[in-house]
Each structure stands twice: as structure tokens, then as C-alpha cells.
Amino acid sequence: MQNLPPHRIVLLVIGLGLAAACVWFGNWSWLMNPKYAALIPGAIFTTIWILVVTTGLGLIMAIALGFAQATGPWWLAAPSAAFCTIVRGTPLLLQIWLLYYGLGSLFPQYPWIRESWAWDILREAWPYAVVALTISYAGYEGEVMRGAFRSVPRGQLEAARAMGMPRFTMFRRIWLPQAIQRVLPTLAGETVLQMKATPLVATITMIEIYAVAGRVRQDTFIIYEPLLLIAVVYMAIAGLIVLMFRWFEGRVPVKAA
Amino acid sequence: MSPWELLALEPPGWGGNLLRGLQNSLIIAFGAYSLGLFLGTLGAYGKIYGGPILRDLLAVYTTVVRAVPELVLILILYFGLTKSLNDLLQLLGYQPIQISGLVAGIVVLGFVQGAYATEVLRGAILAVPSGQIEAARAMGMSPTLLARRITLPAMLAFAIPGLANLWLIATKDTALLAVVGFSELTLETRQAAGTTKAFFTFYLAAGAIYLAVTLLSNRLFARLERWARRGEPPLAREGA
Amino acid sequence: MKKLILSAALALSAGLAAAEPLKIGMAPEPYPPFATMDASGQWVGWEIDLLDAVMKNQGLEYTIVPTSWDGIIPALTAGQIDVIWNSMSITDERLKTIDFTDKYYKTPALIVTAASGGVAAPTPEALAGKVIGVQVSTTHQAYVEKHFLPAGAEMKSYQTQDEANQDLVAGRIDATQADSIALDAFLASDAGKACCISVGAVADDPEILGKGVGAGVRKGEAELLGKLNAGIAAVIADGTYDTISAPYFASSIYGG
Numbered sequence: 001m002q003n004l005p006p007h008r009i010v011l012l013v014i015g016l017g018l019a020a021a022c023v024w025f026g027n028w029s030w031l032m033n034p035k036y037a038a039l040i041p042g043a044i045f046t047t048i049w050i051l052v053v054t055t056g057l058g059l060i061m062a063i064a065l066g067f068a069q070a071t072g073p074w075w076l077a078a079p080s081a082a083f084c085t086i087v088r089g090t091p092l093l094l095q096i097w098l099l100y101y102g103l104g105s106l107f108p109q110y111p112w113i114r115e116s117w118a119w120d121i122l123r124e125a126w127p128y129a130v131v132a133l134t135i136s137y138a139g140y141e142g143e144v145m146r147g148a149f150r151s152v153p154r155g156q157l158e159a160a161r162a163m164g165m166p167r168f169t170m171f172r173r174i175w176l177p178q179a180i181q182r183v184l185p186t187l188a189g190e191t192v193l194q195m196k197a198t199p200l201v202a203t204i205t206m207i208e209i210y211a212v213a214g215r216v217r218q219d220t221f222i223i224y225e226p227l228l229l230i231a232v233v234y235m236a237i238a239g240l241i242v243l244m245f246r247w248f249e250g251r252v253p254v255k256a257a
Numbered sequence: 258m259s260p261w262e263l264l265a266l267e268p269p270g271w272g273g274n275l276l277r278g279l280q281n282s283l284i285i286a287f288g289a290y291s292l293g294l295f296l297g298t299l300g301a302y303g304k305i306y307g308g309p310i311l312r313d314l315l316a317v318y319t320t321v322v323r324a325v326p327e328l329v330l331i332l333i334l335y336f337g338l339t340k341s342l343n344d345l346l347q348l349l350g351y352q353p354i355q356i357s358g359l360v361a362g363i364v365v366l367g368f369v370q371g372a373y374a375t376e377v378l379r380g381a382i383l384a385v386p387s388g389q390i391e392a393a394r395a396m397g398m399s400p401t402l403l404a405r406r407i408t409l410p411a412m413l414a415f416a417i418p419g420l421a422n423l424w425l426i427a428t429k430d431t432a433l434l435a436v437v438g439f440s441e442l443t444l445e446t447r448q449a450a451g452t453t454k455a456f457f458t459f460y461l462a463a464g465a466i467y468l469a470v471t472l473l474s475n476r477l478f479a480r481l482e483r484w485a486r487r488g489e490p491p492l493a494r495e496g497a
Numbered sequence: 498m499k500k501l502i503l504s505a506a507l508a509l510s511a512g513l514a515a516a517e518p519l520k521i522g523m524a525p526e527p528y529p530p531f532a533t534m535d536a537s538g539q540w541v542g543w544e545i546d547l548l549d550a551v552m553k554n555q556g557l558e559y560t561i562v563p564t565s566w567d568g569i570i571p572a573l574t575a576g577q578i579d580v581i582w583n584s585m586s587i588t589d590e591r592l593k594t595i596d597f598t599d600k601y602y603k604t605p606a607l608i609v610t611a612a613s614g615g616v617a618a619p620t621p622e623a624l625a626g627k628v629i630g631v632q633v634s635t636t637h638q639a640y641v642e643k644h645f646l647p648a649g650a651e652m653k654s655y656q657t658q659d660e661a662n663q664d665l666v667a668g669r670i671d672a673t674q675a676d677s678i679a680l681d682a683f684l685a686s687d688a689g690k691a692c693c694i695s696v697g698a699v700a701d702d703p704e705i706l707g708k709g710v711g712a713g714v715r716k717g718e719a720e721l722l723g724k725l726n727a728g729i730a731a732v733i734a735d736g737t738y739d740t741i742s743a744p745y746f747a748s749s750i751y752g753g
Contacts, residue, residue, distance in 0.1 A: 007309050015317075088425075089471035090464045091432035094443055098460040101663060105456055108668040123669045196326040203436065205653050205664075210328060214567060215654070218634035221594045223336045223571045231325045231333070238324035268536035277538060332568070336575045343576055358562065361577075438525050438565030448534055451659045452527045454688055 026225045030216045039212045044233060046208040051195050051237075054130055058137025058194075059187075063176070065138060066145025080142065087139025093200050095136060100128040100204040129201040137194055144186055148179035181252045188245035192238045209233055260458040263449075271449040271459070278445030279466055282431040285362045285441065290427045292367025294420075297374020304379050315375065322372035327433055334365040335437050358439045366430055370423060377419030381412040414485040421478035428470055442466065518558035519721075521548065522578035525563035526657035529682040530745050531584050546741045547601060548582050551728035554737075567633050567656055570595060573715055580714055580725070584676065586636045586707030596716050598725045600709025601733075603752025605698040606637055607680045609665065610672035612694050619674075619699045621648030628653060630661035630670035636706045637674045643705055666692045674699065678750060709752055 030036050065084060068076040087095070107113050107122050121127055152175055160170040180187075199210035213226035266272040300318070303311050322330065338361055346352070385408055393403050435444035446463040450456045523540070527533040531544040540561055552559050559580075564572045569585075572578050573595060587597040608619040608629075617623045624645045631638040633654045641652050653670055655661040661673045666688045673680075677698060683689040712729075714722050732738050733751070742749060 005309065008313060011310065011313055085472075086464075086468060089468040091429040091443060091467060093432045093435065094446070094460060094463055094467065097443075097447065098456075098464065101450065101660075102456040102460050104667050104669070105454070105663065108666070114668060119668075125669075192324065196324075199326045199328045200433075203656065205655060210326070213329075215633070217571060218567050221570050221574065223575070224333065227329055227333050231321075231329050234326055234329065235321065235324045271536045274534075274536060274538050335577075336568075336571055339577055340575045358577075436565060437568060438563045440525060440563050444525055444563070448525055448527060449536075451657075451663070452533060452535075454663075 022225075022228060026228075027222050028225055030220055030222055030226065031229075036212065036216050039207065039215070040209065043207055043209040043212045046206065047195075047198050048237070050126075050129060050133065050198050050201065050206075050208065051191075054133035054137055055191055055194055057130075057134045059141060061134065061138035062141030062145045065142030066147075066149055066179075067171075069142065069146040070149035084139045084142040087135060088143070092132070092136050092197055093203070096129065096132040096200055096204060099132050100125065104128065125201070125205045129204060129206055133194065133197065133201070136197065137190070140193075141187070141190060144183055144190065145179065148183040149175065151182055152178045181249075184245055184249050184252070188242055191241050191245070195234065195237055195241065260455065263453060263455050263458055264462055271445075271453070274445045274449060275442060275459075275462065275466065278440060278442035279470075281359070281439070282428065282441040282443075283470075285359065285366065285431045285434065285439075286424070286427040288359075288363035289366030289370050289430075290424055292363060293370025293374045293423065293427070296367065296371025297378045300371060300375030301378035301382055304375065305382060319372040319375050322369055323376075327366075327369055327430055328436060330369055331365050331433055331437060334368060335361055338364060358434075358437075362431070362434045362439055362441075366427060366434075369430070370427055373423055373426070374420070377416055377423065378412070381416035381419070382408060384415045385411040410485075414482065414489070417478060417482040417485055421475070421482075424474055424478070425471055428474070429467070518560045519552075519580055520562045520578040521559050521580050521582050522564040522569050522572055523561050523583045524566035524569065524657065526566070526659045528584065528658060528679060529686075530678065543741065543745045544582065544584060547732070547738070550732045550737045550741060551725065554731045555724045555728040557724065557728075565656070570634075570713070573713060576715075579718075579721070580712050582712045584679075584710050585713055587709055587711045588636055588639075588707040589704065590639070591713070594716075595713045596718070596722055597711035597713055598722060599729055600711045600752070601729050602750040603709030604677045604750050605701065606640065606674055606706055607677040607695055607698050608672050608674045609680045609684060609689075609693050609695050611665070611668065611692060615693070616672045616696055619697050621645050621650075623696075624672065625649035627651070627671040628669075630655055630664055630673040632656070632658045632661060632675065635675075637676075640699065640702060640705045641674060644699075644702070662689070672696075678746070 065080045068080040069084075072080070104122075107119075113119060113122065156174055156178070157170060160174050161167075165173070198208060202208060202211035202214060209230045213230045216226040217223055262270055264270055264272045264275075266276070300315050304315050307315070389407055389411065390403065393407050398406070431441050432443040434441055435447065438444070442463055446459045450459040453459075523532055525534065528542070530542055532540060532542040535541050545561075548559070562578050564578055566583070569578075569581055569583065570591070573581055581595075585591070585597075587600060591597070608616065610616040616627055616629075621644055625648050628651045629641055629645060630653045631641050633656060635658075638652070638654060641650070646652060653661075653664070655664070658673075658675050658679060661670070661675070662683050664670050665673050680695065684693060684695060712725055714725070738751070739749065
């Protein structure tokens with residue numbers, strides 16, 4: 001807090017004052033209602049696990065897609081490029097509904113699926129949400145990873161091959177880590193965007209915090225307070241994501257050449 | 258009915274409905290994009306040349322809009338816009354007015370676009386070689402002439418990739434207005450699919466339409482970027 | 498400054514309803530036979546016909562504004578729309594926030610379930626351990642919460658009844674509870690015929706299920722409320738109500 005210019009102190013005070021006014025004058029009675037208060041922690045956990053799982057799986061898929069486009073043969077590169085273009089060219093909401101309602105209406109028509117063990121999973125909404133968000137993340141990050149793989153200096157890869165390093169070890173030890181290091185700042189931004197996409201799964205009956213705000217609004221007709229609360233929650237999660245990626249970047253030894 | 262019959266332009270085919278929805282989507286996207294560019298220009302200049310308070314306020318604006326999901330912002334603005342505008346008008350002694358869904362959608366998405374546009378335009382303006390701006394100032398050019406003749410043409414080349422991305426985001430974000438019930442392409446698709454139960458047909462058709470818009474837009478922006486970069490020396494080739 | 502705001506206000510109002518026809522909020526999802534949008538973009542259905550008759554009777558201009566169901570009451574209170582005419586039941590809970598006209602129909606609530614392996618009866622015991630789907634913000638959701646959840650059922654909420662029906666066909670839920678007419682229309686459709694049957698009406702609970710369906714208006718709009726009530730009464734009195742209902746229903750749905 002040292003060296004805080006005076007205008008910033010004034011703005012901070014005004015900001016805190018606005019927040020206090022919201023808390024004081026707002027209608028927060030719904031928080032006291034156990035029906036809604038009990039939903040909130042579970043919903044925040046749902047938001048976070050969807051984010052973590054889809055980002056993780058999506059990144060793995062993106063690495064494969066980016067690598068295929070960077071150095072793969074045409075019969076791998078072209079489908080990967082087409083996949084990324086299609087995913088990035090259509091709205092995520094449409095993709096989610098296509099999977100949930102389209103595929104979802106297809107499966108029950110086959111009795112052998114209904115009888116099998118998979119039915120309990122295919123019945124639920126979360127598999128479709130996870131698949132849709134993973135595919136979306138992979139489509140966007142595939143492009144990012146393609147640029148990242150291309151940007152690693154060729155010389156290092158050639159030196160590794162010349163020294164007899166097996167191809168996969170070279171990929172694992174040199175190409176991949178350097179590619180990821182280069183795009184960490186971009187990945188941070190993209191992960192925040194992924195977080196902003198999670199509310200869309202509320203439209204396919206998953207209960208995450210946007211759905212809880214909607215529930216409160218539908219039952220009590222209180223509009224702004226729930227939305228303000230979840231806006232604060234999302235900002236907090238975004239802040240955490242940025243901090244986490246900054247920590248990752250800090251761990252990377254970068255020699256400014 | 259076969260998929261082609263379902264998609265026919267005349268009823269009982271739903272193609273006409275989908276195209277009407279597409280028209281709405283494009284109108285909103287265009288309106289929101291323009292509003293976003295306008296706000297973004299103001300924001301970028303404010304962030305670069307403004308005083309400390311203006312810079313901090315703009316920083317709050319861009320950070321909040323980039324950290325809060327669009328759906329939440331859309332709902333807050335959708336309900337809050339009409340109410341606060343009418344409250345303001347009543348305070349000033351005017352009659353309350355009605356705001357159509359179209360205008361509300363444009364204002365809401367434009368507000369969100371403005372925050373992203375601020376960052377894109379700010380980066381592009383900062384990339385203009387400062388020497389050119391200093392020289393123009395030294396020669397006594399007025400700020401407006403400077404912006405129009407020097408800054409704008411030079412920064413356009415840097416801004417276009419970001420702006421192209423923003424346009425694509427605008428067209429896809431119109432789908433979010435389906436959640437508030439506005440009749441754009443995604444909602445029309447859901448209605449058609451819900452009434453006829455032909456989910457794959459309509460969702461795939463809508464996807465194809467969005468993809469066509471995306472590919473066309475990419476082509477247009479590539480042309481635009483080539484025009485903006487006219488006269489620049491070609492980039493050095495790698496390797497060779 | 499005043500000029501700026503005035504011109505902005507004029508520009509905004511020019512972008513929209515200048516002559517101020519009434520904005521009627523309806524959810525855009527298909528809800529046969531009450532209100533559906535057909536392939537040419539026209540609204541059709543019993544509720545639309547009734548709306549037209551009432552408005553004509555009172556000489557009111559109107560336009561239908563598609564509004565998402567889960568935000569329809571907030572849209573009314575915020576001024577986005579002026580009237581809700583969307584099969585909304587009159588309940589004390591809702592009366593706290595908005596006003597209702599007199600009812601224009603009243604029908605029981607039905608439970609529909611899968612033809613095989615579904616729910617045996619519309620009672621809390623039969624629903625224990627089953628998944629029941631309802632539309633958000635409806636009397637049916639409140640009913641399920643009060644009567645079936647404590648008995649051990651699980652509830653899934655959907656933005657529209659149509660989505661709940663789709664999930665019933667898809668086997669994601671075991672049963673759904675909604676208005677009997679709307680569910681009859683679903684059971685008459687191809688998808689409904691193939692998958693599902695009705696297990697009958699639920700035990701009545703007037704406090705939760707409400708006293709019939711009416712149009713919603715903002716609190717304090719006494720003039721509009723009076724006009725709509727007069728229109729509904731006139732349409733029922735002069736027989737237009739029965740003429741409209743004849744193509745859709747075998748008997749009157751006005752209810753007791």
C-alpha cells in the first residue's frame with residue numbers, strides 16, 4: 001500500500017462505499033434462506049471442477065491438434081485445421097445444445113444403449129457439458145498451440161536429433177515445454193474466457209452459480225443482488241486464474257537473450 | 258419430412274424463420290460492433306492520454322467486463338437498462354420510453370465489445386512509431402488532424418487482427434441473447450427443433466450458417482488487412 | 498446537457514414503439530396448443546386467439562414480444578413488457594409482486610411418465626427415488642418441491658416445458674408434471690405417443706397450484722387491469738370464448 005497516489009485512495013474509498021451501499025440497501029434475504037444458501041457452495045464447486053476438467057482435457061487435445069497442424073502430414077493437419085475452424089466458427093451455446101439435445105435424443109432410440117452400464121452416465125447432463133466445453137477449448141487452443149510449436153527455434157530440435165535423442169523424448173523434453181512456456185500468458189487469458197463460458201451449461205440443467213442466481217430470481221423475483229454476488233465470485237475466480245498462471249510463469253527459467 | 262423440406266424457405270419449411278433470425282443476429286452484431294468500436298476508441302484514447310482518474314476508471318471498466326461472464330452482464334444490463342433509463346428520464350421530468358429488445362441487445366453487447374476494443378485499439382495506437390506523432394506535433398498539426406491523418410491509418414494495420422476477432426466474437430455472442438428470449442438465429446433454431454423434433458437438422462443447419470458468416474468475415478478482414486498494409490515492405494522470409 | 502438527453506431519448510424511442518402498442522410477453526418456446534410459433538413466424542394457438550379477441554374487444558393495439566419464461570416476471574416489473582399472457586397461474590406468491598386479471602382458464606395438473614418402467618401413480622409414494630422434470634418458476638415446480646421432494650423424489654428444472662418433454666422422451670427423467678392440456682397435446686404428438694402415458698392428475702393444492710390462469714400486469718396499473726378484465730368478461734359473455742375453444746378443445750376449459 002506504499003506510494004499509493006492520492007487519487008487512487010479516493011477511488012478506493014468510493015469503491016468500498018459503493019460496495020457497502022450495495023450490501024446495506026440491497027435485498028440479501030435470500031442468502032439467509034437455507035434452500036438457496038445450501039446450493040451455493042456446491043454450485044461454486046461445480047463451476048470450478050468443470051473449468052479445471054475441461055481446461056485440462058482441452059489442453060491435451062489442443063496439444064495434439066496444434067502439433068498435427070505444425071508438423072503433421074497433410075492427412076492429419078487438414079482435419080485438425082478443419083476441426084479448429086468449425087469449432088471457432090460456431091457459437092458455443094449452439095454446440096452445447098447440439099450435443100445435449102441432438103445426441104441426447106439419438107441415444108435412447110437404441111435399446112442396447114439404454115440397457116448398458118453407460119446409460120446412467122449418458123442420462124446425466126454433465127458428460128455433454130464436459131465434452132462440449134473440452135471441444136471448444138481444444139478448438140481455440142489448437143490454433144494457439146500451433147503457433148507455439150512453430151515458434152520454438154528449429155536449431156534446438158535439430159541439435160537434439162543430431163545427438164541421437166529419440167523423437168518422443170525430444171518432444172517431451174524440448175519442444176513441448178518450450179512451446180507451453182511461450183504461450184503461458186495467452187493461456188491465462190484463454191482460461192479466463194473458458195470460465196466465462198461455464199454459465200452456458202446452466203441451460204442444460206447443470207447447477208452452477210449462474211443457475212443458482214437464476215433460481216433465486218425465478219422464485220423471489222430479486223434480480224440484481226444474486227447477479228452482483230455471482231459477478232463478484234467470477235471476478236474472484238478470474239483473479240485466482242491469473243495469479244496461478246503468473247506463478248507458473250515465475251517458475252519458468254527465462255533467459256532474456 | 259425430409260431435412261430439405263424442413264429447411265425450405267417457404268412454410269411449412271422453417272428456413273425462412275432461420276434466415277429472419279440470421280438477419281436479426283447480423284443487425285445486432287453490426288450495431289454492437291459499431292458501438293464497441295466507438296466506446297473502444299474513446300477508451301483507448303482515454304487510457305493513453307487521459308488523466309490518472311480516467312485511466313483508473315477505464316481500467317476498472319475493462320477488467321470487470323473481461324472477468325465477468327457475458328451472460329451475467331447481459332442479464333444485469335437487460336433488466337437494469339430500461340429501469341434506470343426510465344428512472345433517469347422521470348427524474349428529469351420526461352415521459353418514460355420503451356426500449357426494444359433489439360436496442361437493448363445492441364447496447365448490452367456493445368458495452369461488452371467496448372471493453373475488448375479498448376484493449377485492442379490501445380495496443381494498436383501504442384504500436385504507431387512515436388517519432389511520427391512527435392514530428393506531426395512539432396509541425397503544429399491539430400490533435401484531430403493528427404488522429405485522422407497519422408494515427409488512424411498507421412494503427413489500422415496493427416488493429417485489424419484484433420478487430421477481426423472482435424467481429425467474430427460479436428456474431429457469436431448474439432447467440433447468448435437467446436437466453437433472454439430474443440429472436441435471433443439460435444433461438445429460432447431451438448424453436449424449430451423443438452416443434453419438429455428434428456434436432457440434428459436444425460442445429461447443424463444453424464452451425465453451417467454461422468460457419469459461413471465466419472468464413473466470409475475472415476475473407477473480408479484479410480482483404481481489409483492487405484489494404485491497410487499497402488505500401489509496407491514485405492516481411493522477411495524464414496529459413497531459405 | 499438536457500438537449501443531449503432529449504435527443505438520445507428521441508433516438509431510442511424512434512428505434513422502437515412510437516405509438517406505444519401494448520407489449521405482450523410470451524415465452525418463445527412452443528407450448529401447444531396454447532401458443533406456438535409456426536414456420537412462417539406467426540404466433541398461433543388458443544391463447545393467441547383469445548388474446549386477439551380480448552384486445553379487439555377493448556380496442557387495444559398490441560405486439561407480442563418474445564421473452565424468456567424464467568425472466569418474464571422481472572421483465573414485467575422492469576418495464577420491458579406490459580402484460581404477461583402466457584398460461585401463468587394466479588398464486589398468492591406471485592400476487593406479492595404483480596397483479597393478475599381474472600382467470601381465463603383453469604385446468605388440473607397432470608403427471609406423464611414413460612410407458613414402461615415409469616411411475617405407477619401420481620402420488621408421493623410412487624415417485625420416491627424417481628426423477629421428475631418441471632419447468633422453472635411454475636406452480637408445478639413449487640408443487641413438486643412441497644409434495645414429492647420430501648418423499649424422496651429428485652427434481653430437474655428446465656427453462657421450458659418443451660425441454661422437459663424432450664428429456665422425458667430421451668429417458669433422462671422418469672416423469673414430468675405440467676398442465677393437463679399441454680401434456681395432452683404432448684401425448685398426442687408422435688414422440689409422446691411412442692414413449693409415454695399419463696398417470697392422472699395430482700391431488701389438488703389450491704394454495705400452490707393457484708386459482709386458474711390469468712394475465713399478469715405490473716402493480717399499480719389499475720386502468721390496464723380494468724380494461725383486460727372487462728375484455729375477458731365480455732369475450733366469455735358473448736360466446737366468443739366458446740367459438741375460439743371449439744377447434745381446440747372438446748369442452749370448456751374455463752374451469753370451476
